[in-house]
Amino acid sequence: MNLSHYRAAGALRDGTPIIIRAIQPDDDEALREGFRLLSDQTIYQRFFQAKRDLAEHELRYLTQLDFVDHVGLAAVISNPAGEFIIGVGRFVRLGSGRAGVRGVERDRTPAHAEVAFVVGDEFQGQGVGSQLLAHLVVIARDLGIRYLEAEVLPENRPMIAVFRRSGLPITEAVHEGVLHVELRLDGSQEERVGSGVGARVRPAAAAPDGGPGETGPA
Numbered sequence: 001m002n003l004s005h006y007r008a009a010g011a012l013r014d015g016t017p018i019i020i021r022a023i024q025p026d027d028d029e030a031l032r033e034g035f036r037l038l039s040d041q042t043i044y045q046r047f048f049q050a051k052r053d054l055a056e057h058e059l060r061y062l063t064q065l066d067f068v069d070h071v072g073l074a075a076v077i078s079n080p081a082g083e084f085i086i087g088v089g090r091f092v093r094l095g096s097g098r099a100g101v102r103g104v105e106r107d108r109t110p111a112h113a114e115v116a117f118v119v120g121d122e123f124q125g126q127g128v129g130s131q132l133l134a135h136l137v138v139i140a141r142d143l144g145i146r147y148l149e150a151e152v153l154p155e156n157r158p159m160i161a162v163f164r165r166s167g168l169p170i171t172e173a174v175h176e177g178v179l180h181v182e183l184r185l186d187g188s189q190e191e192r193v194g195s196g197v198g199a200r201v202r203p204a205a206a207a208p209d210g211g212p213g214e215t216g217p218a
């Protein structure tokens with residue numbers, strides 16, 4: 001499968017159809033515009049710092065992906081006016097010489113990747129984060145990644161809920177006020193049965209997607 005053309009169907013809790021698709025280089029303007037719409041709290045939970053804009057080099061980093069060491073998916077709603085990005089999820093393989101999801105290099109083996117998400121404020125709590133994680137897990141396994149890690153603020157209950165409900169073996173540890181979560185992807189078949197992840201992913205097609213989104217988060 002050509003992961004840079006990854007595309008799958010999904011839905012919000014209210015039944016609204018969404019597409020989960022690979023982030024493209026020409027999503028840069030949509031991500032920038034969407035970022036400007038995010039609340040301060042959402043930005044802080046994603047980047048651990050206050051931020052009002054994304055710099056050019058950050059936009060390049062977030063959209064020019066190799067789909068080997070850095071994989072990113074956008075959740076989009078299509079309507080007659082165009083395509084609207086409502087959330088993104090990504091992982092960056094650690095030990096690959098790349099900076100992690102917050103631009104900080106972390107020392108791990110390439111079997112580890114760091115994962116991060118952001119969903120537009122008005123679309124949070126509708127299953128987008130969970131569906132993005134489910135697809136990222138399938139792709140990560142395909143790329144030989146065995147652990148997905150995340151740094152989460154301990155008060156970020158929705159993110160913690162998404163990880164805990166994934167059905168994957170999970171370890172959690174608090175270090176310097178940040179919760180470190182590690183999901184194990186290479187569990188036995190028994191551990192995978194009934195996993196929320198497997199249950200939520202529909203087969204993806206390697207179809208080209210419909211062009212640049214209008215707006216969306218980072």
Ligand SMILES: CC(C)(COP(=O)(O)OP(=O)(O)OC[C@H]1O[C@@H](n2cnc3c(N)ncnc32)[C@H](O)[C@@H]1OP(=O)(O)O)[C@@H](O)C(=O)NCCC(=O)NCCS
Binds near residue numbers: 123125
């Ligand atoms: C964290 C985030 C990515 C989750 O995405 P999402 O689309 O909102 O997640 P989902 O709808 O799939 O699931 C959220 C879960 O948290 C639960 N939840 C929501 N608010 C909650 C709260 N205050 N306390 C406890 N659980 C809460 C929801 O009920 C849901 O669980 P359920 O499916 O069992 O009902 C999204 O909320 C977000 O972008 N937050 C800001 C940025 C961020 O925190 N990024 C993570 C950095 S690693």
